[in-house]
Amino acid sequence: MTTVLISGLGLIGSSIARIMKKSDVQPTILGDDPNDDTGQFLLGQGIIDERVTLLKAASRADIIVLAGPVSVIIKQLAQLTTVELKQNVLVTDVGSTKMQVMATAKRLQKRQIAFMGGHPMAGSHKTGGRAGREDLFDHATYFIVDGSQTPAQTAQFKACLKPAQLRWVNVSAEAHDGLVSEISHVPHVLAANLVNTADHQLKHDAVGLSAAAGGFKSATRIAGADPTMWTAIMLSNSEAISDQLTTYMAQLKEIQSAIEAHDADKIYQFFEHAKTVRERLDQEGETQ
Amino acid sequence: MTTVLISGLGLIGSSIARIMKKSDVQPTILGDDPNDDTGQFLLGQGIIDERVTLLKAASRADIIVLAGPVSVIIKQLAQLTTVELKQNVLVTDVGSTKMQVMATAKRLQKRQIAFMGGHPMAGSHKTGGRAGREDLFDHATYFIVDGSQTPAQTAQFKACLKPAQLRWVNVSAEAHDGLVSEISHVPHVLAANLVNTADHQLKHDAVGLSAAAGGFKSATRIAGADPTMWTAIMLSNSEAISDQLTTYMAQLKEIQSAIEAHDADKIYQFFEHAKTVRERLDQEGETQ
Structure with missing residues (x-):
């Protein structure tokens, strides 16, 4: 009988609970x-079997999944060094960045506790445990x-999440943080900045944002x-994000210059290339 | 019996045909x-009654809808000054920008031909006449x-599109172009630039863009x-777009500085404000 302790029952943590229950x-x-x-x-839905607190229940777990925000994971990794744990316990996390987590986890590892960094590339604009879904991670x-x-611990963790048919990918913490900055963190900054800038510019416009079509949304x-x-x-992950924002802005300035210069060829190439790359992404999604 | 000539049967033009057929x-x-x-x-679907060419059939129309790209609309407005048209014809367009269109249309108006600028805020990443839908413009x-x-011509045009239950909004050409730059043109540049930058940065990454979750997509x-x-x-619309890109980048640099400085309060405010504005947008959509 495997006992899994999940700390943080938001969108991700509660989805993990839902998936594991189907395994x-x-x-x-x-x-x-x-x-x-x-x-x-x-608890009422039978998605978890018992409500506990991490430090009091940690000694009962075969797998501990830290599923809060990165800042909380960092604190919990330190706290877990102060309590008794099963000898063969696997501690893992689902934090969106990995360098800081892996560095902090060294303290656990020094006490012979197995740690594995993890990060499912799934999400939603919805938040909270009620929004979790057993199909949130599918493919x-x-x-x-x-x-x-150990390999056996990795295998056991994967077995628990088997219903989601995940694509498991091994990476270094550094490569991970650069990659997710590019495909997740920077896009979030850009989208939030677009909303804030548009809201500010259109504050006194009677129609304003309400005219936005599906594209903006x-x-x-x-x-x-x-x-x-x-x-x-x-x-x-401030360093990778800031570096990439600099690159993004340099590229943006280039296309801005082309727009100002009415350089139709360059503008067309810009949109044409984006369309090609973007369509490839959808095709890859469909063949998974 | 009203005869409508639609030039440009892509996503927008063919959707207009579909809607008018239901009116x-x-x-x-x-x-x-x-x-x-x-x-x-x-033609096979009965969405249009006859295939024609604009200049040859223009004299038969009560309403002429120019539904090509803005560059084509501009050419067609000039061409229409060279052919006979019905005395009470209404010429209108669906171009995404209006200042250049309205300026060019002055030549038609000098010949006592009624012109009205128009722009439905609807779209899709899909293109072409097969992708049109009779519900594409709904609300x-x-x-x-x-x-x-004339008011009668406006009323007749609106009657033709009544099934879409549109929200008709009168604006000046200049206000229009500034607004759509903000809620449509700039977002398109930003999204294409994100795709191109990410593609370039991840070119040699085996996992790369394929790991992107729904958020990036x-x-x-x-x-x-x-x-x-x-x-x-x-x-x-290069001027409005370029101006707003400058504003966007200035704001982006501010949040980049906050990220570099680990200014948690400022970063939180930034995301919190964006979330509030973005949620209001969804609520407005629901109450329409």
């Missing part, structure tokens, strides 16, 4: 979340950053995401 | 498009820029739009 492993799931509404809801990429876990959907989580991400 | 006006629809496949398809904003049309969906149309839009 052949059928683990007992202990859930830790300060939000009573979420905890009671998930998504799940990054693994090797820490000190889909382009800015991610700007509705949880500000606490995204602030933590910015703080923990 | 109580039940106009005869003459369709002009160089693409044989589109023309034959729409959308339709901008009207007054030219020389929805934020960049509009980058899949038709490059010909978007090049024409950039050329015809």
Whole structure:
């Protein structure tokens, strides 16, 4: 019988609980979340088996999944060095950045506790444990950053998440943080900045943003995401994000110059290339 | 019996034909498009009644809708000054920018031909006459820029599009171009630039863009739009677009500085404000 303790029962943590409950492993799931509404809801639905608090219940777990924001994960990794844990426990996380997490986890590893970094590339603009779904991760990429876990522990963790048919990808913490900055963190900054800039510019326009069509809405959907989580991400991956914003702005200035110069060829190439790349992305999604 | 000639049977033009066919006006629809496949398809579906060419059929129309890219509309407005038209004809367009169109239309108006600028705020990343839908405009904003049309002509045009339950909004050409730059043109540039920058940075990354989750995909969906149309839009609204890109980059630099400085409060405010504005947008959509 495998016992999994999940700390943080938001969108990601509660989806993990839902997926694991469908797996052949059928683990007992202990859930830790300060939000009573979420905890009671998930307990009532049978998605978790028991409400606990991380440090009091940690000694009972075979797998501990830290599923809060990165800032919370960092604190919990330090706290876990102060309590008794099972000898073969696997501690893992789902944090959106990995360098800071892996560095902090070294303290656990020194105490012979196995740690594995993880990050499922799935999300929603919705937040909270009620919004979790057992299909949220379906066919998504799940990054693994090797820490000190054994192959058997990795296999057991993957078995628990088997119903999601994940694409498991091993990366270094550094490569991970650069990549997710590009495909997730920077896009979030850009979308939020677009919403804020447009709102500011159109403040005194009677029609304003309300005339926006589906294009604006889909382009800015991610700007509705949880500000606490995204602030933590910015703080923990600031270097990669800032570097890439610089690159983004340099490129943007180039196309701005082409627009000012009415350089039709260059503008066409710009949109044509984007269309090609973007369509490839949809095709890849369909063949997964 | 009202005869409507639509030139340009792409996504927008063919959707207009579809909507008008559902209206109580039940106009005869003459369709002009160089693409044989589109023309034959729409004829076969009974969405248009006859395939024609603009200049040869113009004299038969009560309403002429120019539904090509802005660059084509500009040419057609000049061409229409060279042919005979019905005395009470209304010429209108659906171009994404209005200042250049209204200026060019002055030549028609000098010949006592009624012109009205128009722009439905609807679209899709899909293109072409097969992708048109009779519900594409449902509850959308339709901008009207007054030219020389009579109230009766405006009323007749609105009657033809009644099934779409549009929100008709009168604006000046200048206000229109500033507003759509903000809510449509600039977002398209940003999305295409994000796709191109990410593609360039991740060219040699084995995982790369394929790991992108739904957030990146929805934020960049509009980058899949038709490059010909978007090049024409950039050329015809370059000043507003470039000005707003400058503002956008200034704001982006501010949040970049906050990220570099680990200014958690400022970063949180930035995301929190964006979330509030973005959620209001969804609520407005729901109450329409």
